[in-house]
Amino acid sequence: ETGVTQSPTHLIKTRGQQVTLRCSSQSGHNTVSWYQQALGQGPQFIFQYYREEENGRGNFPPRFSGLQFPNYSSELNVNALELDDSALYLCASTQDKGYYGYTFGSGTRLTVV
Amino acid sequence: AQSVTQPDIHITVSEGASLELRCNYSYGATPYLFWYVQSPGQGLQLLLKYFSGDTLVQGIKGFEAEFKRSQSSFNLRKPSVHWSDAAEYFCAVGVAGGGADGLTFGKGTHLIIQP
Numbered sequence: 001e002t003g004v005t006q007s008p009t010h011l012i013k014t015r016g017q018q019v020t021l022r023c024s025s026q027s028g029h030n031t032v033s034w035y036q037q038a039l040g041q042g043p044q045f046i047f048q049y050y051r052e053e054e055n056g057r058g059n060f061p062p063r064f065s066g067l068q069f070p071n072y073s074s075e076l077n078v079n080a081l082e083l084d085d086s087a088l089y090l091c092a093s094t095q096d097k098g099y100y101g102y103t104f105g106s107g108t109r110l111t112v113v
Numbered sequence: 114a115q116s117v118t119q120p121d122i123h124i125t126v127s128e129g130a131s132l133e134l135r136c137n138y139s140y141g142a143t144p145y146l147f148w149y150v151q152s153p154g155q156g157l158q159l160l161l162k163y164f165s166g167d168t169l170v171q172g173i174k175g176f177e178a179e180f181k182r183s184q185s186s187f188n189l190r191k192p193s194v195h196w197s198d199a200a201e202y203f204c205a206v207g208v209a210g211g212g213a214d215g216l217t218f219g220k221g222t223h224l225i226i227q228p
Contacts, residue, residue, distance in 0.1 A: 004156070033215055042117075042203050043157070045215025056213030090156055099207050099216050100145065100164065104156035 004105035023091030032074040115140040119219035134189040136204030145207035
């Protein structure tokens with residue numbers, strides 16, 4: 001059973017650019033959630049996708065958007081990058097929306113310069 | 114809205130000594146409570162969780178936690194720490210009944226193990 005994999009592991013972008021982060025969910029999981037973890041902070045919930053539809057969203061602006069594909073993998077897109085978007089982005093997958101079964105990936109470290 | 118407070122930013126413990134990490138939550142109903150551990154450059158690993166029932170919960174790696182409703186606390190304990198326990202520990206709370214609101218995490222406690 002494979003776990004949650006995220007790509008890339010690190011990337012550097014310039015302010016104002018757009019970025020796409022990718023997540024492959026654990027086998028058998030149909031729900032993917034994304035979290036942002038700033039340095040020295042706990043993760044903050046961005047949104048959740050269940051069966052290709054967004055079914056929950058945290059306090060993040062619309063320039064944070066996502067997709068979930070038929071194979072339940074997911075993308076996080078961030079437009080108009082700001083310096084404060086620099087963080088570790090974590091993806092978690094689970095079955096049927098319940099976070100009691102979360103499996104987290106190792107994250108993508110995004111640096112905005 | 115729910116919130117989580119981890120009062121200790123850093124804790125230093127000698128190897129072999131006991132450990133207690135504090136967590137206080139704010140939530141109007143019965144919460145779902147979690148403890149996660151994060152090693153440098155890694156994602157989050159679930160140590161244990163509480164949904165209902167017995168208020169003393171056993172987890173992996175010898176950790177346990179006790180839910181105390183009267184104190185709104187869910188403290189993590191381990192009787193004897195090992196050097197490999199050095200990591201960042203996060204307490205989290207969730208809304209009972211679903212995951213659409215995600216988990217709310219505390220800011221974490223950095224655990225340092227002295228030889």
